[in-house]
Amino acid sequence: MASSTRDVQLILEGLVSFASQGLQEIDLQENFCVIQKLGDGGYGSVLMVQDKKTDQKMALKLLDRNKTTEFAFLMEFSKSFFLSSHPNIIGSYGTAFKTWDCFAFAQELPIGDLCSLITPHDGLPEDTVKRCAVQISSALEFIDSKGLVHLDIKPENILIFDEDCHCIKNTDFGLSCIKGTMAKNRIGTVSYMAPEISQVTDKDCLLLASLLVSGLKVVWSFGIVLYGLFTVEFPWYSAVFTNKTYSSFLEWQCHFENIEPPSPWSRFPPTVLKMFSGLLAIDCSKRHKSCEVLMFLEEYWQGQIIVI
CATH class of the missing domain: 3.30.200.20 (Phosphorylase Kinase; domain 1)
Known part of the structure; x- marks a missing residue:
């Protein structure tokens, strides 16, 4: 290492x-x-x-x-x-x-990427999403252990080698950076960007501090990917205060114990909401590591019994 x-x-x-x-x-x-x-x-x-x-x-x-x-x-x-x-x-x-x-x-040659499995109106089955979660998490932990950060995790950059996702692999390291270094600008795909990246501008005096490269920024992208595999949509276009769906999520996160989740999130059981709250913690210092999804594998993500 x-x-x-x-x-x-x-x-x-x-x-x-x-x-x-x-x-x-x-x-x-x-x-x-x-x-x-x-x-x-x-x-x-x-x-x-x-x-x-x-x-x-x-x-x-x-x-x-x-x-x-x-x-x-x-x-x-x-x-x-x-x-x-x-x-x-x-x-x-x-x-x-x-x-x-x-x-x-x-x-090596894949048969496609995760996007190729998703139909316009149906997400992937729960057992498939769980298999993806385990494998993506393992790859992210390995990348982190080698001192790198991917910075562009999205379904297009996750390749499949069978249609049931027993073998998937991360690809495209063109935007990856060495952990702990400063990014010169905002890196990645807008809808998958963590708020500490998407909310800064090139003229922001806090730009350099905000763009310090760390794996916690990628964990946010990982959470967005899992949400999309279930729902076939983004929870918001960009994690900025002016986006209404993100603002609703922000308010819920700040008062997690006291208010009901906004409608896009109410489809998930409470235990899965807890998982997403960790992956998508607004304060990046409180954001969970990707491997913490493993603690939720025995839970029902969509209300049915799953065998991995």
Whole structure:
């Protein structure tokens, strides 16, 4: 386990240096058969490919060379490789290269992501959500133990390897940061951001203190993910005071013992509300660790008996 911020920095710098020495420019079409595009993002895309030499199928993450630097690419590749030994983090093959227009690295091939399982009107079954909770929590605890923070936990970044979610894996470490460092700006997806991030602006005098990177910010995102897996919706667009649904949640959290939960939350049993209150504690110093969801596995999350 990395013992300090400096330890993690040195490990990643070493991995980046090693990877840079072997980063060759190749012709993608000559070396791989492109089967299909799996996804698109702001900085690139993910392809399903088959290696022409080995016939192995894999996922290639491509980053546009006009939108990212070689160092940023190598850092993302190194973080992914550094964490890939955990069973709930996407496996990396250690293969990185560049083409004339992109950087690329190879990862194991999933069948989809959590979003692909969610229908417009139905959330996932309780047993499936519990399996997801256990595995996501395990991955977050491992990432934290290695001195990193993911900072962009959402269903699109949680890959599935079977439709019942017996095996899911976190992916996409492009926005991840070293724990205890300062983020240069707000990082992540708005609807999953903790209030201490979403409520600051670039001109806020408390910006640097608010954006100190810690795993407690990711726990909030974890809570939003679990809520969405059940309800197929966000509890609010952004955790800011001007958002009415968030303000109702805030008032309830401040008077938890004395008032009834607002309507979006009243669908959950009291024990599950207690779990969410820990994951989504407004005061980040009181926010639970992700592993504390394990204490609620024997409870009824939707009023039925569950076998994991």
